[in-house]
Amino acid sequence: MLRVIDSLSEWSGRLAAWLFFVIGIFIVYEVVARYVFLSPTVWSEELSRFLQIWATYLAAAAVLKNRQLIVIDVITRNSSEKIRIGCETLALLVIVVFCLVAVWYGLGIAVESIRIGRASSSMLAVPSWLSEAAIPVGFALLLVQALAELARTVSGTTRPAPPRH
Template sequence: MRLLYRIIRVIDAASKVVGNVSLLLVFTLMIVMVYEVVMRYLFTAPTIWAMELSGYLMLLFVALGGSLTLLKDKHINVDIFYSRLSPRGQAIMNVFTFGLFFAFIYFFFSLALKQTITATKFLHASGTIWNPPIWPIKMLVTFGVGLVMLQGIAKFMRDLVMAITGAPIEQHLGEEKG
């Protein structure tokens, strides 16, 4: 059980670091958009890169922040019945619905990985007038989706322990949840 908990903690730590770093992308996005507005409307000199870069920054924010969102249990869910369940009941429901999550995220990860391998092999660029390399973005998206998959597995392991024992894994190890 201690090894399982260590693995979960490593995944949680990675999600926290990557998720918090992804928050910086929002500030970068704001700077890019303010720069574009100033250049476009004050100097009548729009950039060729700001809109495309803002799309990439938003994509990376979502992809890299997904695991932290999952860790903090902030994803959208339908909780008409779920919120009325006990923590153990919620864990049992999570265990049963994990298959849906895993099927979706595995498909998404496989697709992202395939595209990343192709883009990296052929050094794909965006094909726009700005034409930045696209493979680093695809690589980071694949990394982010992979981390969401790992965080989902960590959540499943936590939920499985809770569903079976009725207590969080931390309680079995004499630690406070945090």
């Protein structure tokens, strides 16, 4: 099961990376269209923002899986293994609780947007739920990965963090 969760997180991380790549293409296209051809687009900025929202939330689980979150290790740097495991468990529990809250409220906001037909105020009028859904989806992925990391930590099979540069 942990391998399935890790694979899902890796897949979402790769998708996020490709979305960031596409955003770069959109921005380059917009710059050329605006400043070379004097013909700006109506879609580039909004779609770039939309994809950035999705890419950011999709990447969170992969970042946790690869242990690349920002870490303040003042307490654990020179501590015993028991204290390190305790701090890591506590941090993962905080992530789990935060994810549960974010999924719950994020889902409520997206459902409300669907119910009332809320859309962006741009010329594209993109339905708001399309970007709002990134929150419950991304935090659900992060929640599952955090639970997997918690299981590893409690069982003593934690993967080592990658070396810091």
